Amino acid sequence: MRGWPRSDGRKGIRNVVAVAYLVxxxxxxxxxxxxxxxxxxxxxxxxxxxxxPYAQKMMERLCTxxxxxxVLLVSLGCESFNRHQVEAVVRATGRPVKVLVIQNTGGTRxxxxxxxxxxxxxxxxxxxAPTVPMQVSDLIxxxxxxxxxxxxxxxxxxxxxxxxxxxxxxxAACIFEETGELIGCEAIMESRxxxxxxxxxxxxxxxxAARYYETLGFGSFASGNADGxxxxxxxxxxxxxxxSGQSPISGLIKPGDIPPKGGLYLxxxxxxxxxxxxxxxxxxxxxxxxxxxxGAHCTLFVTGRGSVVGSALAPVIKIAANPxxxxxxxxxxxxxxxxxxxxxxxxxxxxxxxxxxxxxVASGTRTKSEDLGHQEFILTYKSxxxxxxxxLPV
Amino acid sequence: MTKLTDPRLMLLSPGDxxxxxxxxxxxxxxxMVDGIAVTFAQPLGLGHKIARLPVAHGDRVIKYxxxxxxxxxxxxxxxxxxxxxLVSDYTPTYALNTxxxxxxxxxx
Numbered sequence: 001m002r003g004w005p006r007s008d009g010r011k012g013i014r015n016v017v018a019v020a021y022l023v024x025x026x027x028x029x030x031x032x033x034x035x036x037x038x039x040x041x042x043x044x045x046x047x048x049x050x051x052x053p054y055a056q057k058m059m060e061r062l063c064t065x066x067x068x069x070x071v072l073l074v075s076l077g078c079e080s081f082n083r084h085q086v087e088a089v090v091r092a093t094g095r096p097v098k099v100l101v102i103q104n105t106g107g108t109r110x111x112x113x114x115x116x117x118x119x120x121x122x123x124x125x126x127x128x129a130p131t132v133p134m135q136v137s138d139l140i141x142x143x144x145x146x147x148x149x150x151x152x153x154x155x156x157x158x159x160x161x162x163x164x165x166x167x168x169x170x171x172a173a174c175i176f177e178e179t180g181e182l183i184g185c186e187a188i189m190e191s192r193x194x195x196x197x198x199x200x201x202x203x204x205x206x207x208x209a210a211r212y213y214e215t216l217g218f219g220s221f222a223s224g225n226a227d228g229x230x231x232x233x234x235x236x237x238x239x240x241x242x243x244s245g246q247s248p249i250s251g252l253i254k255p256g257d258i259p260p261k262g263g264l265y266l267x268x269x270x271x272x273x274x275x276x277x278x279x280x281x282x283x284x285x286x287x288x289x290x291x292x293x294x295g296a297h298c299t300l301f302v303t304g305r306g307s308v309v310g311s312a313l314a315p316v317i318k319i320a321a322n323p324x325x326x327x328x329x330x331x332x333x334x335x336x337x338x339x340x341x342x343x344x345x346x347x348x349x350x351x352x353x354x355x356x357x358x359x360x361v362a363s364g365t366r367t368k369s370e371d372l373g374h375q376e377f378i379l380t381y382k383s384x385x386x387x388x389x390x391x392l393p394v
Numbered sequence: 395m396t397k398l399t400d401p402r403l404m405l406l407s408p409g410d411x412x413x414x415x416x417x418x419x420x421x422x423x424x425x426m427v428d429g430i431a432v433t434f435a436q437p438l439g440l441g442h443k444i445a446r447l448p449v450a451h452g453d454r455v456i457k458y459x460x461x462x463x464x465x466x467x468x469x470x471x472x473x474x475x476x477x478x479x480l481v482s483d484y485t486p487t488y489a490l491n492t493x494x495x496x497x498x499x500x501x502x
Contacts, residue, residue, distance in 0.1 A: 149439075149441045150414060150439075150441020150442055150443070151440055151441045152441075153458070154404070154406060154414060154441075183485075184460065184461070184462070184483075184484065185460075188460070210484055210485075213484075213485050214484070214485055217485070217486075218485060218488055219482065219484060219486075219487070219488075221485070221488065222488075223489045223490040226476070226477060226487060226489035227439075227489070228439065228441050229414075229415070229438075229440070229441035229442035229443060231443070231462065231463065231475065231476050231477055231480045231482075231487060232463040232480060232481065232482035232483075232484075232487055233482050233485055233487070234461065234463060234482060234484060235457060235462035235463065238457065238460055238462065239458075304441065322440065322441070324418075324440065341416040341417070341440065342416075342417075
């Protein structure tokens, strides 16, 4: 494996230009700019006009993600997002960064033209950037599940858990998430915590999620989950929990916190304080974005019903849990974990296949969603308190 | 001596009150569940649950060796276990295409 070295010591497995709109009003211009070379220029952004410290932190982390080699910020001009701060944060890392303010650049056409010219220069420069050797211990890998059904928890999720165990054993940092989908797993999860104080934090994070979703009146459970045989949130949770594998839990992080070393981390994605701004993560890509903000080089996405998404900036490896779905949607799936159900593969074999594929993707192999051009991205409002000292025991 | 059970029914953990389907079952097809032949009016997709043990109204249903909710009516071995007879201990389940009268019907 080889990666692109960054000034903070991290290494990228891709080297793309991030084209970031700072309010929805600048989205079209950003999309048109990136459209000149979608393989190398990926659109990210924040739609809101009101300031939000979480969104600011997320955008700073995403613009300095190891897979990002240069950043174009597209501003309308009057939004509240602090473009000066993002620009300073990116510049401090040594990456090329440019801000285009549509209101100061002559409007839509001239901003698109200026943006395309700058992006083309950066893509040409990035193509010549040197790479350095990269180890498994340099990797951060996230996992999410979406479109779950009754097969997710018995094929794809435990296979992803086996891959996680292998990655953690080789020194990588692995992140699992969605505390709202760990409801009912508090007791088994806290028994794996590195310290008793961390165990209490893990339990508290799931209890917070249960209260949050209770206030909203819906669990993290979509109608399609029930069509696929899942009946309750705790049943879905037990299946989702299998993604975490068997490793001890090294820490609890929140979106944008970067794991300090290898090991297994739980990401607490449910906002702190009073229920505000609606559902924690309104769809699967919001979770993938948070994984990337915490440094994930790539994300394992286990799906039973059949999600087709990918992501901007960092590859998504899609693992089909359900063999019938795989037969219908194989063009979108990187791994068929449904083979476990008919006995044609063991969980261990599928786990090894996922582990091998992570290393291959980190070495440049494109995933199905990358090849199909999927670059979904969504970032919305949230608010978090910082994690406490018990969350990352030394 | 175990009683005959259809190979499409999978037991995830020894104390579980449900089996999980590893393949689909057609409507009206006879399926052996611990020596009892049962049939279902609707086809059942893989991942769905069939009761292995009786569960009294209000008692916990066990899968993966852990509780996944409470029986909202008595469940007999061979019953399809889903929204009509199992409710969450946490948040209610939202599903389309389910008659409102059947959605998590049971004790409050």
